[in-house]
Amino acid sequence: MKRTMLSVAMLALCSTTATFAQSDYQADSIFIRKIFNTALSEGHSYEYLRDLTQKVGARLSGSAGAAKAVEYTRDIMVKENFDNVLLQNVMVPHWVRGAKEKAYILSGKQKIVVPIAALGGSVATPKGGTKAKVIEVQNFQELRALGTDKVKGKIIFFNRPMDPTKLNTFEAYGGAVEQRGYGPSEAAKLGAVGAIVRSMTTRLDDFPHTGSLRYASGAGMIPAAAISTNGAELLSKLIKENPDTEIYFEQYSETLPDVASHNVIGELKGSENPAKYIVVGGHLDSWDFAQGAHDDGSGCVQSIEAVRLLKVLGYKPKNTLRAVMFMNEENGLKGGIAYADSAKNKNEKHIAAIESDRGGFIPLGFGVVGTPAQKAKIVSWTKLFTPYGLYELGPGGGGADIGPLGPQGTVLMELIPDSQRYFDYHHAANDTFDKVSKRELELGGASMAAMLYLIDKYGVE
Template sequence: MIKFIRPAFLLVTAVFAQPSFVQSSFQKDSTFIKKIFDEALTNGKPYEWLRILSTDIGGRLSGSEGAAKAVSYTEKVMKEENFDRVFLQPVKVPHWVRGKAETAFIFVNDKKISVPIAALGGSVATPVEGIQAEVIEVQNFLELRALGKEKVAGKIVFFNRPMDPTKLNTFDAYAGAVDQRGNGATEAAKLGAVGAIVRSMTTRLDDFPHTGGMRYGVGVPLIPTAAISTNGAELLSKSLRENPKTQFYFQQNCETLPMADSHNVIGEMKGGTHASEIIVVGGHLDSWDLGQGAHDDGSGCVQAIEALRLLKKLGYTPKRTLRAVMFMNEENGLRGGITYADSASAKKEMHLAAIESDRGGFTPLGFGIVGTAEQKTRLISWQPLFSPYGLHELGKGGGGADIGPLGQQGAVLLGLIPDSQRYFDYHHAASDTFEAISKRELEMGAASMAAMIYLIDTYGF
């Protein structure tokens, strides 16, 4: 009987089949990576940093007071850790505010039933008195367009396509549903709708509306748009089946203010023999305003700082310059990532690699890689060094939104891949709080990134 042998085992065998100097190198790397994980799991600091960022500062939407406090706090943390250089990089960011909490009702059999909604980021407000109209439920844009203007004009369009629960990777499920949130208002407005309501982007049935960014197309009316909780969506859909003339009311008070001044926060360990080459590790400092932004993406920010702290604590002297970057404005504009890349291009900086953590602080499983076939092969060859820590997924997947522009400048992009099953329970919702974070999982992710930085810095590409 032929037995299946795991690729990781084959790679380990291949490593130890090499000459003695390669075996020695493997042992040296394995020993140092264990020290990284031991330090992270016994003396790790990201959990306490995240507690302050989440509970003392809270929501950090671009342009807000919370975002400004987060800039000051993470700058302070990296200075206290004695990074070689800590500096702020100015960024102009959008400034959208929610205003007074939203109100929504379904009118069922002469009864008014309250349901939870949240304005989508970038949406306009309703009139002060709100909007009340009949509802048209659709699953996708093709179905909406088939109805035509005659059936849609003057109504509220309700986009109710759920994330596909059969997708084992919940990010794939998210990608298959999020077009409703991003472009639903534009598609509805083209046909004369007076408003749009979108089912929250989560696989969970609960009473938390999940906000997120939306955008308006050129030349179409700007109609107010909100996310409705999944329980609310189920109730609205049931009401429409029983009475197609069901009416919906909602009122929201959001507005877009002038662009605001903000910053990326950057901490640096200076390199030695290859100091002109830069390795970046980062997350985005901004978050939506409904929760505390613990998983999205406070966890990624503190993991990035911790990754450098771990190397510094262990006395590691990098060959290349290492940077922890707290990017501002990922959620509704990507201005931080674009500004960082533009600055790098203007200064002719050479970024060898960039690592991003923006999928929550859950158990790390591996890294997605964007690079050449040769670069991927080099990274995947390190699988045996990661396998003891449960990181078996190297290769499949992407980098991240904020580091994406660096890829256009030749940097290899890596995205930390944690277990995704619970991420969208919290994503963009009031439930994204510090209480949802596991200390150990958070520390494991930071150690994983530190180990990857060490290997890239040691061996390059």
């Protein structure tokens, strides 16, 4: 049975490859070379990113910065003469950090200030802050083994690092991030008064990396903050030396009523199938104390650039191409959900969606979520991408914002750049414009344009 299934899969791959081999490979190769040449010599994405990060700046959903980013990206696509530019209404959460957090460790006679950042969605500490003995744990099993008697009235310190041996840093992130997302509620269930979480990065530095938490219903909402990795190392050392070590922290965050915002959509209309769509996108929001250059300003400007490159090269798409700036990926995914709901309600057919949300680093390939035949067809184009350093088509998946389109039969894809430095900056104040390479950013936008071109020309079926 397994051998038969394998034979069928191989036949599908060979058939798809043969179909592509009969196409005008030379013409495709020449046009894709034009895409890359134009991006690298006349690209606009780097200057778009400069303005988005330095003139607009931080763009957390519900903020004035997010509203300004909507206007900025809309104006870019109007200026670039996209066929249609529109704003799609979406209601988003409005969490605010308030004044800068304060924290210090008390161990014996030592009082040491450490950098922290409230986790997105966290409640504030009581007036005057929270101070208590701190207990370090590596995972939820250790926490639960302590029991209510040992946890009640304490601050729980989740200190499991990202696994540095994982070459795929997103895999390392996935292996540690649940302590940030769910740790505060797990601690609250046992009576803890606060939670401190080691920042999600393999780098040792003084930047706290924020990110969303998810309070469990009925568990109680305790204040929670990320501590920098240097701070985490110090706190762990002091606890080992003195089990009575305490930590004090003060934060002022609150959740306000939801706010009206927008996804920003720019189109090149299809000449044959205008009611069928191929999307490239990134998320427009960023955390409130960061410029959000890699996460995800890069993805947004690469998406605009991908469509712009095809336009300036005179390509007339068969299907309608869309660049979509999704709002609210960081703390709610409301933009992605609203976009998919609108597509379903309007009975729009989305052939494929490509997201860039892994930073503006050098591109290595594309992840693909689809049927075996769809994957095989996309993999058959590998030869066209290898001259540009993209060797991996297939492994991986789609992005969070386009995920809600999956149940509608859309092929989901994600640009896969080198991941080794991404979590140095992820959700931290050092995610700034100067950390992005102009050339690497432009290569990513060109890669997305090339994939748009091939999907539009050949389809995915």
